Amino acid sequence: MTQAELRLCSLLLQEHFGEIVEKVGNSLLRTGPRPLRLLVGDTGLLPDQVKKALCVLLQHDLVRYEVQPRGSVEYEARSERILRILRYPRYIYTAKTLYGDPGELLVEELLLHGHLSMSCAVARVADRLTETMEDGKTMDYAEVSGTFVRLADTHFIRRCPMVPENPRNAAEPPPPAPALAIADRDMYVVPRLSLAGKGKRRRSCDEEEDGQRKAKRQKQEGGSSEPPPDDGIYWQVNLERFHQHFRDQALVSAVGSRMDQTSSEVVRTMLRMSEVTTASGASHTQPLSSNEIFRALPAGYNIGKQVLDQYLALLADDPLEFVGKSGDSGGGTYTVNLHKALASLATATLESIVEERFGSRCARIFRLLLRKKHLEQKQVEDFAMIPAKEAKDMLYRMLSENLVSLQEIPKTPDHAPSRTFYLYTVNVAAAARMLLHRCYKSAANLMERRQHETRENKRLLEKSQRVEAILASMQATGAEEEQLREVEEMLTGPERQQLENLKRNVNKIDASENQVDETIFVLESFIESTVKRP
Amino acid sequence: MAGRGRGRGRGQMTFNVEAVGIGKGDALPPPTLQPSPLFPALEHRAAPLPGGEEGEYMLALKQELRRAMRGLPYFVKPGAPRRDIERYSDKYQLSSPVDSAIDWNPDWRRLPRELKIRVRRVRKGTTPLVPKQRVTPDKEETIKKLESLEKKEEEVTSEEEEEKEEEEEGKEEEEEEYDEEEHEEETDYVLSYFDNGESFGPDSDDNGDEAVY
Numbered sequence: 001m002t003q004a005e006l007r008l009c010s011l012l013l014q015e016h017f018g019e020i021v022e023k024v025g026n027s028l029l030r031t032g033p034r035p036l037r038l039l040v041g042d043t044g045l046l047p048d049q050v051k052k053a054l055c056v057l058l059q060h061d062l063v064r065y066e067v068q069p070r071g072s073v074e075y076e077a078r079s080e081r082i083l084r085i086l087r088y089p090r091y092i093y094t095a096k097t098l099y100g101d102p103g104e105l106l107v108e109e110l111l112l113h114g115h116l117s118m119s120c121a122v123a124r125v126a127d128r129l130t131e132t133m134e135d136g137k138t139m140d141y142a143e144v145s146g147t148f149v150r151l152a153d154t155h156f157i158r159r160c161p162m163v164p165e166n167p168r169n170a171a172e173p174p175p176p177a178p179a180l181a182i183a184d185r186d187m188y189v190v191p192r193l194s195l196a197g198k199g200k201r202r203r204s205c206d207e208e209e210d211g212q213r214k215a216k217r218q219k220q221e222g223g224s225s226e227p228p229p230d231d232g233i234y235w236q237v238n239l240e241r242f243h244q245h246f247r248d249q250a251l252v253s254a255v256g257s258r259m260d261q262t263s264s265e266v267v268r269t270m271l272r273m274s275e276v277t278t279a280s281g282a283s284h285t286q287p288l289s290s291n292e293i294f295r296a297l298p299a300g301y302n303i304g305k306q307v308l309d310q311y312l313a314l315l316a317d318d319p320l321e322f323v324g325k326s327g328d329s330g331g332g333t334y335t336v337n338l339h340k341a342l343a344s345l346a347t348a349t350l351e352s353i354v355e356e357r358f359g360s361r362c363a364r365i366f367r368l369l370l371r372k373k374h375l376e377q378k379q380v381e382d383f384a385m386i387p388a389k390e391a392k393d394m395l396y397r398m399l400s401e402n403l404v405s406l407q408e409i410p411k412t413p414d415h416a417p418s419r420t421f422y423l424y425t426v427n428v429a430a431a432a433r434m435l436l437h438r439c440y441k442s443a444a445n446l447m448e449r450r451q452h453e454t455r456e457n458k459r460l461l462e463k464s465q466r467v468e469a470i471l472a473s474m475q476a477t478g479a480e481e482e483q484l485r486e487v488e489e490m491l492t493g494p495e496r497q498q499l500e501n502l503k504r505n506v507n508k509i510d511a512s513e514n515q516v517d518e519t520i521f522v523l524e525s526f527i528e529s530t531v532k533r534p
Numbered sequence: 535m536a537g538r539g540r541g542r543g544r545g546q547m548t549f550n551v552e553a554v555g556i557g558k559g560d561a562l563p564p565p566t567l568q569p570s571p572l573f574p575a576l577e578h579r580a581a582p583l584p585g586g587e588e589g590e591y592m593l594a595l596k597q598e599l600r601r602a603m604r605g606l607p608y609f610v611k612p613g614a615p616r617r618d619i620e621r622y623s624d625k626y627q628l629s630s631p632v633d634s635a636i637d638w639n640p641d642w643r644r645l646p647r648e649l650k651i652r653v654r655r656v657r658k659g660t661t662p663l664v665p666k667q668r669v670t671p672d673k674e675e676t677i678k679k680l681e682s683l684e685k686k687e688e689e690v691t692s693e694e695e696e697e698k699e700e701e702e703e704g705k706e707e708e709e710e711e712y713d714e715e716e717h718e719e720e721t722d723y724v725l726s727y728f729d730n731g732e733s734f735g736p737d738s739d740d741n742g743d744e745a746v747y
Contacts (some may be wrong), residue, residue: 016603020610036648048634049612051649055640056608058649065646073646089595093588112602163643177646232643356581511583511593 001079004440006030009082011447016085017056020045024053028063028077035072060114061160061236065177073177084239086443086517091242095156101129102139102147107156107237115160115234122148122195130199138198149190155241155276158187160234191230240280247525251341254348255315255322262303263311267323269296270336283339283529289330305331320344339529346432346526349519353435354403361386362394366403366426374407374423395424403431429530436523443516450509457502464499467491607637623728 006029014022027042028034036054040047054075057063062082065075088111096104105125110116116124122144129139151157161180248271256264273296274285294308303311312334315323322341327333347370355363365384369375375383381391398404409421454461467490474484491499583589603609613633631637635654642650 015600016609018609018611020612021608046633048651049610051651052610052636054649055636055645055651056610058645059608059640067646073648088599089592092595092599093592096591108599112599112606114608160644176648178644180644232641234641234644356578359578507593508583510596511589514589514592514596515583 001029002437002440004437004444005079005083008086008440008444008447009077009079011444012082012085013062015447015451017053020049021053021056024050025057025062025077025082028075029079029082033066033074033076035068035074039075067175067177067179071176081239083440083520086513087521089514090246090517091237091239094242094245095151098156099147099150102144103151105129106144106148106151110157110235110237115236117228117230117232117234118145118148118191119193119195119228119230121235123197123199126197126199128199138200141195141197141199145193145195152188152190152235155188155238157235158238159189160236162232162234191233193229243521243525244275244280246521247338247342250345250522251322251336251338254341254345258318258320259314262301263315265298265301266293266308266311266315267336269293269298270323270334272296274336278338281529284324284335284337287326287333287335290332290334291330293334342522342526342529343428345522347428349522350403350428350431350435354398358394358397361390362398365391365394366398369404369424369426370428374425376421376423380424399424402434405430429527432523432526436520436527439516439520439523443513443520446509446513446516450506450513453502453505453509457498460495460498461502463495464491 006026009029010022010026013025023043023045024039027039031042034042036047036050039054040050043050045053054063057075057077058065061078063075063077065073067073091111092104092108095107099106102125105128106121109121109124109128122141125144126139126141129144130137133139148157159182161182163178163180248268251271252264252268255267270285270288270293273288273292278285290305290309290312293312294305297303297308309331312323312325312332316325316334320340321337322344324335324337325332326335351363351367351370354366361384365380365386368380368384372379372383377392377395380386380395381388384391386394395404399406403426404424405427407423407425408415409423410416411419411421467487470487471484474487611631614630632654635652637654639653
């Protein structure tokens with residue numbers, strides 16, 4: 001846990017869950033797993049506040065607990081899950097592109113509440129959709145449940161581990177904390193519910209209120225005495241599946257920009273076919289024969305079999321090695337090399353960072369070192385065709401930033417400096433980790449700056465909110481143009497200008513945070529692929 | 535030993551500096567005597583942010599998410615400090631956060647038993663029964679029913695979500711809900727009559743329609 005990660009985690013917790021949860025999370029992150037009473041002592045908060053904070057963190061799966069043999073329960077924060085909060089908008093947007101509005105709102109509700117039961121989630125989303133529809137129209141539960149089932153089938157959401165059902169002996173004391181578990185085969189099974197109903201509007205017109213009241217009373221009578229049919233079955237968003245999807249997207253767009261649209265479609269088809277058959281940490285997909293790929297191509301693409309074979313051969317021959325040929329049966333079997341692709345993406349990110357930060361000549365040297373692996377000072381100057389002084393200067397700058405490292409090769413056993421080769425090299429994994437740390441730091445800096453900007457202009461923001469509220473209420477009661485203009489003039493010209501500036505800055509900072517998160521995703525996926533070795 | 539002679543030549547190193555590329559007589563950069571500046575000068579301007587529909591939508595989503603999370607009960611606020619004198623309008627104040635109660639109803643079966651805390655159902659200026667009790671669920675239910683029978687309850691201005699979650703609501707609260715404006719506590723006044731102006735401030739001035747910047 002680096003300092004930058006800790007800082008970013010605590011900023012995220014504070015922004016989304018408040019100071020109390022931040023203090024508790026901070027204590028857990030910095031000092032490791034601890035039981036409740038030590039937490040209370042550490043943070044200096046009231047015991048009830050700490051309990052509330054832990055309930056919130058457990059609800060959102062940001063903290064896990066473990067029953068120790070002595071009987072106490074220890075809580076441990078999950079820093080990697082807390083960092084995902086930065087990526088929530090991307091998850092929701094992806095759900096929207098894949099499953100439309102119901103999908104988007106389902107994923108949003110699940111992310112906002114941590115985990116929900118299916119009936120609860122469907123009801124909420126139906127209500128929200130109904131509010132946005134025209135008067136008189138309501139959203140049927142069936143459509144929303146259909147989307148829910150599709151999300152579960154494609155593994156974008158999954159069931160939470162469940163409380164064990166077997167009844168204990170009455171003689172044994174109940175355990176201090178339930179041992180939650182779920183079998184793999186049950187993880188995506190949707191319970192059979194007959195969810196019938198329509199979304200309700202929050203503020204309907206007067207004539208409907210009576211009908212709604214009656215409906216609500218009946219619902220309370222019927223529903224309050226018994227638990228909902230899917231009691232105890234909770235669903236959460238499956239972040240791993242989303243990450244897989246992002247990785248596939250990045251791969252496809254990389255192939256598309258390197259070659260052409262058709263080859264990216266071919267790769268997309270291959271990835272789609274291997275979605276469920278590939279394990280999450282696999283280094284390459286299962287081999288797919290050319291005939292299978294041809295059959296699975298989307299309907300709009302009517303390219304001939306020979307053309308497909310040519311494309312596949314081209315992809316397999318490409319030096320980036322996204323696609324590899326693994327055999328000749330079935331017209332040639334091909335796999336997508338996932339780890340190699342991630343490495344290429346990470347390397348491209350590194351190159352682009354060097355280019356933007358140090359200039360194109362430094363980038364040339366960097367790419368040269370990547371290609372040639374180890375080079376002496378003189379060789380760098382020769383190959384890059386850059387004058388010696390400048391090459392030296394650039395190399396030292398990159399060396400001081402730890403993007404490039406020196407490798408010593410002694411000629412004699414006593415490592416005498418005059419008789420040792422000093423070779424420059426790029427260690428991609430180390431550079432990726434270093435840049436990832438910088439990304440966390442940038443994200444934390446951006447958040448702090450945004451909070452600072454908002455704090456500085458707090459008074460002005462409140463004033464503008466009040467003016468808006470007054471305007472809205474005056475418009476509702478039907479005021480005249482003149483009165484409205486008078487109220488609007490409460491905000492002077494320079495103040496409006498200041499507000500505009502604030503809004504523009506905050507938007508820019510928010511967009512930058514989203515951008516940094518994309519880089520974080522690429523680097524993290526690459527580092528994870530290098531670490532996971534079976 | 536080697537390197538002991540100071541001042542014999544500027545910047546003597548233990549290795550042959552020519553191998554690394556520093557020629558004889560070349561000017562070395564000045565030594566660093568202080569930590570690097572906090573805001574170093576930018577040499578190259580950053581590339582412009584990618585705009586486009588996707589970027590705009592995600593930006594809006596992000597701000598919307600921030601605003602929404604502030605309003606959810608998961609945003610734990612510290613309890614309101616106790617007043618030095620009890621005031622009459624306390625009875626009619628809109629509920630301020632309370633330390634000893636949790637604002638939403640988690641599934642207690644999934645959580646360790648030590649975390650169980652009273653779920654807030656009512657808002658009251660006077661202290662409710664034993665605030666920090668840890669009771670088994672059925673006892674809690676009977677106590678709640680007793681509470682609702684003994685005192686006149688006011689309901690937290692609830693959104694529909696909270697209503698659906700609270701399964702144990704009795705009929706009494708139902709009646710409260712649509713007679714909210716008129717029958718609470720048998721007063722003739724609208725609740726905002728009891729607004730004593732003390733809630734002026736950033737926390738309570740939440741206009742829910744505005745995006746949080």
